[in-house]
Amino acid sequence: QDFDLATIYVSDAQYNRNIYFDTSPQAVRLYLLYNHWALKVLLYFFILVNLSLAIFEEPALVSLPTWATMLVELLCLLVFTIRLVHYAKVIPREKFWKDPKNICIIVVLLLTLIDMIIYGALKAANLYSVRWSRVLRPLLLINVTEGRQLRRAFRSIRNALPEVSSVFVLFIFSVLMFSLMALKLLSKRRGLKTIEGASYFTNYLEIVFDLYVLVTTANSPDVMMPAYNANSIFALFFILYILVNTYIFMSVFLAVVFNNYKKHLKEEIRQLVRAKRHKMARAFGVLQEQREEGGPPVVSHENWNKLVQQARPDISSAHRELLWRVCDDGNQGFIGKVAFVQLADLLNIEVITLKSRPHPLQSLIPSLYESKPSRLVCRVVQHRGFVITFDLIILVNAVFIGLDEENPLISNSEWVFLALYVLEILLKLYAFEPRAFFSKHSFWNWFDTIVVVAALIATIVNSALKSSGGYTSRQVLDIVFILRVLRLIRVVDSIKRFRAIINTLIRIGPAILTFGQLILVVYYVFAMVGMELFKNKVKFYEDITNPEKAYCGNPLLKGSTFAQLSYCKNNFNNVVSSFILLLELTVVNQWHLLGTGFATVTHKSALIFFVLFHVMVVIIIINIFVAFVLEAFFVEY
Amino acid sequence: QDFDLATIYVSDAQYNRNIYFDTSPQAVRLYLLYNHWALKVLLYFFILVNLSLAIFEEPALVSLPTWATMLVELLCLLVFTIRLVHYAKVIPREKFWKDPKNICIIVVLLLTLIDMIIYGALKAANLYSVRWSRVLRPLLLINVTEGRQLRRAFRSIRNALPEVSSVFVLFIFSVLMFSLMALKLLSKRRGLKTIEGASYFTNYLEIVFDLYVLVTTANSPDVMMPAYNANSIFALFFILYILVNTYIFMSVFLAVVFNNYKKHLKEEIRQLVRAKRHKMARAFGVLQEQREEGGPPVVSHENWNKLVQQARPDISSAHRELLWRVCDDGNQGFIGKVAFVQLADLLNIEVITLKSRPHPLQSLIPSLYESKPSRLVCRVVQHRGFVITFDLIILVNAVFIGLDEENPLISNSEWVFLALYVLEILLKLYAFEPRAFFSKHSFWNWFDTIVVVAALIATIVNSALKSSGGYTSRQVLDIVFILRVLRLIRVVDSIKRFRAIINTLIRIGPAILTFGQLILVVYYVFAMVGMELFKNKVKFYEDITNPEKAYCGNPLLKGSTFAQLSYCKNNFNNVVSSFILLLELTVVNQWHLLGTGFATVTHKSALIFFVLFHVMVVIIIINIFVAFVLEAFFVEY
Numbered sequence A, B: 001q002d003f004d005l006a007t008i009y010v011s012d013a014q015y016n017r018n019i020y021f022d023t024s025p026q027a028v029r030l031y032l033l034y035n036h037w038a039l040k041v042l043l044y045f046f047i048l049v050n051l052s053l054a055i056f057e058e059p060a061l062v063s064l065p066t067w068a069t070m071l072v073e074l075l076c077l078l079v080f081t082i083r084l085v086h087y088a089k090v091i092p093r094e095k096f097w098k099d100p101k102n103i104c105i106i107v108v109l110l111l112t113l114i115d116m117i118i119y120g121a122l123k124a125a126n127l128y129s130v131r132w133s134r135v136l137r138p139l140l141l142i143n144v145t146e147g148r149q150l151r152r153a154f155r156s157i158r159n160a161l162p163e164v165s166s167v168f169v170l171f172i173f174s175v176l177m178f179s180l181m182a183l184k185l186l187s188k189r190r191g192l193k194t195i196e197g198a199s200y201f202t203n204y205l206e207i208v209f210d211l212y213v214l215v216t217t218a219n220s221p222d223v224m225m226p227a228y229n230a231n232s233i234f235a236l237f238f239i240l241y242i243l244v245n246t247y248i249f250m251s252v253f254l255a256v257v258f259n260n261y262k263k264h265l266k267e268e269i270r271q272l273v274r275a276k277r278h279k280m281a282r283a284f285g286v287l288q289e290q291r292e293e294g295g296p297p298v299v300s301h302e303n304w305n306k307l308v309q310q311a312r313p314d315i316s317s318a319h320r321e322l323l324w325r326v327c328d329d330g331n332q333g334f335i336g337k338v339a340f341v342q343l344a345d346l347l348n349i350e351v352i353t354l355k356s357r358p359h360p361l362q363s364l365i366p367s368l369y370e371s372k373p374s375r376l377v378c379r380v381v382q383h384r385g386f387v388i389t390f391d392l393i394i395l396v397n398a399v400f401i402g403l404d405e406e407n408p409l410i411s412n413s414e415w416v417f418l419a420l421y422v423l424e425i426l427l428k429l430y431a432f433e434p435r436a437f438f439s440k441h442s443f444w445n446w447f448d449t450i451v452v453v454a455a456l457i458a459t460i461v462n463s464a465l466k467s468s469g470g471y472t473s474r475q476v477l478d479i480v481f482i483l484r485v486l487r488l489i490r491v492v493d494s495i496k497r498f499r500a501i502i503n504t505l506i507r508i509g510p511a512i513l514t515f516g517q518l519i520l521v522v523y524y525v526f527a528m529v530g531m532e533l534f535k536n537k538v539k540f541y542e543d544i545t546n547p548e549k550a551y552c553g554n555p556l557l558k559g560s561t562f563a564q565l566s567y568c569k570n571n572f573n574n575v576v577s578s579f580i581l582l583l584e585l586t587v588v589n590q591w592h593l594l595g596t597g598f599a600t601v602t603h604k605s606a607l608i609f610f611v612l613f614h615v616m617v618v619i620i621i622i623n624i625f626v627a628f629v630l631e632a633f634f635v636e637y
């Protein structure tokens, strides 16, 4: 039982869990269950289901009756409640009620329940009602115990906020001053007109908006053209404006965010290390014994072995022996606290055992495998020329893919290329030990094999479909094309200096997922609000002959740039198109036209929604993302 | 004479000059002359004249006869040659010929001369000729002895190039692969059309260009809309593309540039410090004497005093005494080498002498100045409420400026505000010692006084003009408006946390000028090439009634987006409009439309010019600029 507790402390330290659970036997058992991977997967599955409900709720992509979505949501709430109760049983009561995460989850659950009841009642009475609690759903993603990384990302935003807002106020002051100057210099006295024939730079608030958009560069150079066409000297005003606000202020935002991010990162890492050491000290406290009278407490080799066996049953005894030798460098048969504490980090180090195992064929048919021609094949495959040959084949393949596939010569050549790639994999499997070839770290071997096998299957399915009825499935063909192009990517692995960059990107990958969650949370909230504000104001018609298509089904958009650029599908009519629209706003270009479109069909103040989104996502989150990539690159490269 | 030499070494160390001049008395005298500020100003004046010739040469903003510009250019060449000969006399001959800077200047001068002769001859024979040597002009700016900062900036670009090009090739590979996929997925089989009715994504090279433009976000979301309108699933392709190429690759570019910049900066600073110490050691070598037999060489207080007096005749004897005490902390009457070497840095430290001098009025009319009402006035002015009152007045003024100036109440109020501001300055001059008020470091006092006095003069001139003939000069009025708005900026100085940011920006300022030169060099080269390629292909007509205005005077542009957006003035017809156009390209938005416009009137390959500009300026130089601002901010803030 002591070993159970010590094991838990070690694995908490290993995975940076920071939960002060009760140490009673019952609580420990519950805590083990709480950390079981299946329960975590289940929790994330239900969080995902809860978030996905937006697809089926009004305005829906796929309509489901209200009772169905409500029922699923109730189920989700039930699962979250059970998980929370489980957590409450694991940790001491006063700790539970002191933790804002738990309070937040309880409040979200209660508010959601209240909202559902009100919504149901109003709906039953045929009254207008809004499911406002939907914006709270992403809060669950942040506040579950497993959302550590995400909470850290939000904390780094919160920490950057005071300084960012300082710079932001100064930046807004600068925009307001430039706008005032623009009003005075370019107001109606010049009688300038925009290309739409509207009066140019006459309304102060409109100037402020136009110049804010210019900071994002989205209306450059159009906003300058009327003034510039009137007199070249006005270009100076805009140049100065862009220099100060776009180049200097935006760089200062990045600098402030980056600076805070680094400071915060260091502090977080320091805390993590402290918590880890604390956990390991507790594990040590459980297992320690006194060797000599008055001497320091130690842990014996035997107890240590038992502990590691429980904490990591998957590692081999040879590996365990290696770890022990690292800890007990004096070869005393026991270790002190200092040596014990480093165990958590040692367990996280992946040891790659480079056993030169013989090839299975060598054991099976040694006479054949070690014959002269067989050895020649192995030498050829291991030669640098083999790699170069297949890189050249890939390049030829790339040219063939680019050519017209209607040509029978081209379409038949595909079989030749496929055969060559399959041959390459088979040859490699013949020359190299298969288990080493498919080891965990051989990313490109896995990639290659999966893509080639998938392409083979898809091509066979495609030609079977074709020959059976002369019918070609568009989807299958698309998959074939994608796989063909993916195959070409392999070529970058052959060039050494590319490999370094790609490996850095692959290592950054998992951390980018945290940013994916961060973006998801912000997008979800904006999508929910946006759908309530703008649903069905702008419509997209599949049918080309429909005359309403020209103005997105809203007469207010007649003749607008929004409709002319056929942006009708960029709307808030369901959660998927909302997300795509928000992504377009994140990319920034044309965001003012999208915003103006929705302001036209509702009210000018709708622009606030779009400006707010820009400030939140582009100025803060994207800058944090860039800061993160910069820092990760500095560390890794 | 020894003192002359030592003085030169000290001032070289102080200003980070790194010239190994001859130490013969004649060369030393010439070297002193070479470093004279007047000669430097003259040199930069002629470099500026040489660069400005582009305004008067074909295609000219202001046409001058060819012989006139050629004559001025010859004069410039003469000045540069004299300066170079002067330099050759200062440093040892073998050093001169080993320095690539000098070789570069000689080559540029010779090539320019040859070009001028060829051009003159061809012109005389009425044949077509190009002044190709104009692209070499900015090289002089880089290679003159004083261009140290600029050379450093170019070196940091050169050092970043190998890694940047590595990432760039990978990035281009990614664009090519995505383009191939786009060709396969969206090719003619779907039958999609752009909003202009052209076929969508059918030509590989056009797809590559479109997707390259998408990396810069300039054609988002337009390039996606036809595919997205056909099927929402295609949005996934573009989202993935933007994530990989716009967000990740562009951040990696910044990371690589930033990383190299930091590495390079550290190395440069180390070299500077080394060179400085070397120079000071030489100065020490000149002045050293032996105090004791076998003891270390030292410099006596007397010699040191004489040296400092020569090196910085402007500093007071009290200040000099202070510096000596810092050096000779043992109070021995002489200093060793280590203490002597730090002199260069000590001389660079600005000592602000906070003498509490009495107010001149106090000495002049003490009875009045120290009377009770006078003291009350002083106390009021020094009170925090005084600042707040005037901040409020500024805010009220801002509102008045925003209102319609046709209203007589508003226009008369201007006099009240002016009077208040003048009163404020007079009161401050009464309460504070005027020389302290206008000290070198009181940026805002200077700013305030200059702006208010200029506004006073401009307003008086304006109203004089008005009352004399009822005629209002547009230019004077514009200046009045600009000054009025500038006055408002003062408000940021009252808020402490803004002051910190502003002071950081002001301190970064001078270094940003180096980037100004860097941009000037690159712009100049691109402007010269652009003018040769595109001059007079696109014309701008002031006259609105001219029917050719609708298509920029080039029938090829009929119906093009370029003409529809009235971009006609964005052309390469003179050096000023070229620079403004290049600036628009730097801002990136709509750069593809500008590029396509010029490709339409010449040839598709013209797009190479625009893509090249984007890679050079946006991917490399702007990233260096951001890296510079980030680093400067981290150090200063």
Ligand code: NA
Binding pocket: A216, A217, A218, A588, A589, A590, B216, B217, B218, B588, B589, B590
């Ligand atoms: Na843009």
